[in-house]
Amino acid sequence: MSLALRIARRELRGGLKGFRIFLLCLALGVAAIAAVGTLRAAIQSGLEDQGAVLLGGDAQMEFTYRFADAQELAYMDRIATRRSEVVDFRSMAVIEGDSALTQIKAVDANYPLYGAVTLDPAIPLADALATADGLPGAVLDPVLISRLSLKIGDTFTLGTQQFRLTAALLREPDSTGGFTLGPRTLIRTKALAQSGLLAPGSLYETEYRLALPPGTDLETLKTTTENTFRNKGISWSDSRRAAPGIENFVDRIGSFLVLVGLAGLAVGGVGISAAVRAYLEGKIPTIATLKTIGAKGSLIFRIYLAQILALALVGTAAGLILGAGLPMLLAPLIEAQLPFPANITVSPMPLVEAAFYGLVTALLFTLWPLARTENVRAAALYRGGEGQRGRPRTIYIAALVGLAVLLIGGAVLLSGIPELALGAAGGVLGSLFVLALAAWGLRRVARRTAHLARGRVPLRLALGSIGGARSEATSVILSLGLGLSVLAAVGQIDANLRTAIDQDLPERAPAFFFVDIQPDQIDAFRARMDADPAVTGLQSAAMLRGVVTMINGKPASEVTDHWVVRGDRGLTYAATPPEGTKITAGDWWPADYAGEPQISFAQEEADEIGLKLGDKLTVNILGRDITAAITSFREVDFSSAGIGFVISMNPAAVAGAPHTFISTVYAPPEAEAEILRDVTKTWTNITAIRIREAVDRVTEALGAIATATAWAAAATLLTGFIVLIGAAAAGERARVYEAAILKTLGATRARILTSFALRSALMGAAAGTVAVVAGALAGWAVMTFVMDGTYRFEPVSAFAIIVGGILATLLAGLAFAWRPLAARPAQVLRAQD
Numbered sequence: 001m002s003l004a005l006r007i008a009r010r011e012l013r014g015g016l017k018g019f020r021i022f023l024l025c026l027a028l029g030v031a032a033i034a035a036v037g038t039l040r041a042a043i044q045s046g047l048e049d050q051g052a053v054l055l056g057g058d059a060q061m062e063f064t065y066r067f068a069d070a071q072e073l074a075y076m077d078r079i080a081t082r083r084s085e086v087v088d089f090r091s092m093a094v095i096e097g098d099s100a101l102t103q104i105k106a107v108d109a110n111y112p113l114y115g116a117v118t119l120d121p122a123i124p125l126a127d128a129l130a131t132a133d134g135l136p137g138a139v140l141d142p143v144l145i146s147r148l149s150l151k152i153g154d155t156f157t158l159g160t161q162q163f164r165l166t167a168a169l170l171r172e173p174d175s176t177g178g179f180t181l182g183p184r185t186l187i188r189t190k191a192l193a194q195s196g197l198l199a200p201g202s203l204y205e206t207e208y209r210l211a212l213p214p215g216t217d218l219e220t221l222k223t224t225t226e227n228t229f230r231n232k233g234i235s236w237s238d239s240r241r242a243a244p245g246i247e248n249f250v251d252r253i254g255s256f257l258v259l260v261g262l263a264g265l266a267v268g269g270v271g272i273s274a275a276v277r278a279y280l281e282g283k284i285p286t287i288a289t290l291k292t293i294g295a296k297g298s299l300i301f302r303i304y305l306a307q308i309l310a311l312a313l314v315g316t317a318a319g320l321i322l323g324a325g326l327p328m329l330l331a332p333l334i335e336a337q338l339p340f341p342a343n344i345t346v347s348p349m350p351l352v353e354a355a356f357y358g359l360v361t362a363l364l365f366t367l368w369p370l371a372r373t374e375n376v377r378a379a380a381l382y383r384g385g386e387g388q389r390g391r392p393r394t395i396y397i398a399a400l401v402g403l404a405v406l407l408i409g410g411a412v413l414l415s416g417i418p419e420l421a422l423g424a425a426g427g428v429l430g431s432l433f434v435l436a437l438a439a440w441g442l443r444r445v446a447r448r449t450a451h452l453a454r455g456r457v458p459l460r461l462a463l464g465s466i467g468g469a470r471s472e473a474t475s476v477i478l479s480l481g482l483g484l485s486v487l488a489a490v491g492q493i494d495a496n497l498r499t500a501i502d503q504d505l506p507e508r509a510p511a512f513f514f515v516d517i518q519p520d521q522i523d524a525f526r527a528r529m530d531a532d533p534a535v536t537g538l539q540s541a542a543m544l545r546g547v548v549t550m551i552n553g554k555p556a557s558e559v560t561d562h563w564v565v566r567g568d569r570g571l572t573y574a575a576t577p578p579e580g581t582k583i584t585a586g587d588w589w590p591a592d593y594a595g596e597p598q599i600s601f602a603q604e605e606a607d608e609i610g611l612k613l614g615d616k617l618t619v620n621i622l623g624r625d626i627t628a629a630i631t632s633f634r635e636v637d638f639s640s641a642g643i644g645f646v647i648s649m650n651p652a653a654v655a656g657a658p659h660t661f662i663s664t665v666y667a668p669p670e671a672e673a674e675i676l677r678d679v680t681k682t683w684t685n686i687t688a689i690r691i692r693e694a695v696d697r698v699t700e701a702l703g704a705i706a707t708a709t710a711w712a713a714a715a716t717l718l719t720g721f722i723v724l725i726g727a728a729a730a731g732e733r734a735r736v737y738e739a740a741i742l743k744t745l746g747a748t749r750a751r752i753l754t755s756f757a758l759r760s761a762l763m764g765a766a767a768g769t770v771a772v773v774a775g776a777l778a779g780w781a782v783m784t785f786v787m788d789g790t791y792r793f794e795p796v797s798a799f800a801i802i803v804g805g806i807l808a809t810l811l812a813g814l815a816f817a818w819r820p821l822a823a824r825p826a827q828v829l830r831a832q833d
Helices: 002-012 020-049 051-055 070-079 142-147 218-228 244-282 284-292 297-329 331-337 348-375 378-382 394-415 418-452 457-466 473-508 522-530 603-609 669-682 691-730 732-744 749-786 795-815 818-822 825-831
Strands: 059-064 082-095 098-107 118-120 135-140 155-158 161-171 184-188 205-211 235-238 512-517 537-551 569-573 583-586 598-602 616-621 624-634 647-649 660-666 687-690
Touching (some): 002 297, 020 691, 059 218, 070 205, 070 218, 098 669, 098 687, 135 142, 135 155, 161 184, 218 235, 297 331, 348 394, 394 418, 418 457, 418 473, 418 749, 473 691, 512 522, 512 669, 522 660, 598 603, 669 687, 687 691, 691 795, 732 749, 732 818, 732 825
Parallel strands (some): 135 161, 598 624
Antiparallel strands (some): 059 205, 059 235, 082 155, 082 205, 512 660, 512 687, 537 616, 537 660, 583 624, 616 624
16 A cells, blocks of 8 residues: 555645646535534534523423412522513503513513623613502513513503603513514513503413523433322423523524535536546556556555545635634624524534545545546557446445445435435435436536537537536536526525415415403403404404323323424314314214313324324313313314414313404405504404414515525536536636537637537536536425425526526636637647657
């Protein structure tokens, strides 16, 4: 091996000419994966380090629609050194002539246990929430202040209680920027006493944050607490996973972006393979000389393998430096934009992961051209034969399969989401195969149709070049096609989602959801809506909250991990099936039924859980266990944005349980303002959720995810463009010779340039067209099978993809067209002798 290393080292002394594209492709791919991994590790570390601050305590006990009783408070005081009570719910902030939905956080004097609230002006929270001149203070999110055109010192109303705005709420320590329907309002809990907002059955949550003694065993305490208050509807969380939703989101979006980065690395692999192939073709005289003096094929393979490994290490190291350095360089900007803590530093594991992907990909895409040099005869090389013909030995093919399995297996293990990793790997491999097939088809069609372009010399030359032996079509379509396919899929999915939101949803969605309607208000509320000619539809239902604790006598969490049994769930009661209900199995109870409790369950969710008629569910409602048999299944359409409950019970089963009503109101947009003013003025406790505003928040979230994916696809496209430049640079010598021949035959520079441009445009159009087809198929699959919606082909983004493909290939091709055009035929042809 020492001889191979000495020869490899001497050859590398000549510089890296021919390997610039190799190094760029590898470095960019590794950098993208390293940067995403570094950011993900930083956020995860920040969430872990700041767990107590984010949660608001070392641990938290949460209750749904009730406060803790004396026994529960005594238990908290026994295990904690301090505790803070927080009440969280939605309501309407009202001023004269206007109102807005807000998420209210009512706190006690101990809040916050950890961290600090940031206000503008910078005054203590105690002063901001203090009562002055009979009015309690409140701080509001700047968005809400702007929405209601408030100024410091102005008053507004929550329920029947007036509040005075004392400051803008810039930051809460126990907030991770999660999704809420309304901006935040912060007040004292005692100020709610006269507001009428927390009546029996109202929708609210109480959270008791606990500061625990140092060294407390959180796992043991969690088990003790859950056993002590089993079936009382208590939810425990602690600082070990203070923000599980954020953690899961960051982990999944990070894994997804790493997989998109792997797609970019696969595109770079095309450039790496082409660069190595071109480099080895340029080394034909050297290889021939070595074989002439007795060098075996295995020695030649080891020489160039050593060079490739050395360069792969250089490219990987450059990518790691870039991928870790950029996030650290931009750390202040990134950390300021994130709604949760992140400490961006060098983290070893993301760099190891990125290095693994980079080195394995480099070997995977270079082993084939390297192995083919082993079978080349020296005589064939000296006679001008092509130096990389023939199939490699079986051992090399087996090694290629092993590397592919290693790369895919590593992605499956390291991503943490095996199904997504396997799907992404299958998608990338399938896309590369389809793109390679499209390139083969384009070359074949060009070869067969070139003679039909009689009288159109530039077009005929372009077709002949595409169909020729040294065509760049495969490199161009592979390098551009994958990145364009991702962008096309993102464009189709995003357009279809926005269409569904903007056009389909308003046709069937209500204008408002009204919640917290008290039982003694529902009749008057219905009468007001029925009397309004602008209201085109009205639905109302009783609303209770409960936790499914048991299924057929077994703990629900042991039977299934379905979303229905995770946390509290909305449920209702009805004597008769609501209008439009479709019973799919069993029978609804009689209107005057008063026997053993019965449940009507949503059919789709029942199928997912595996429930059948006669099964028994235990539902805990405000600390009371109700066990009921499933006597019917029914269809529930949650996509209509109307009222839908998985669980409906007979009225007698929940008699006496505190509850409220919810209602959906259908009305045209021009009538919404008047309805909202009238309801909030007449019933100050009722909360209105405007569907259009909620949809806008969802659209923003979808847009952010689509933007992140588009940026990742853009990184893949950048790699593809570099591969394009490499392919154009590698083909420059051939174009110089081609231009010299054409000039000798009388072709003008304009005609030659037109030929080059047509060649690039045709290949770019082919890459864009294949990408649009792939993107449309991906969009259809996601909308049909994941979103359970309808798919419409979106032509604008598709057209932009095709135009983008044409422009990219034109820019890359024309950038290397000037030297061939300027070359003198005599000099070029003499050099061929």
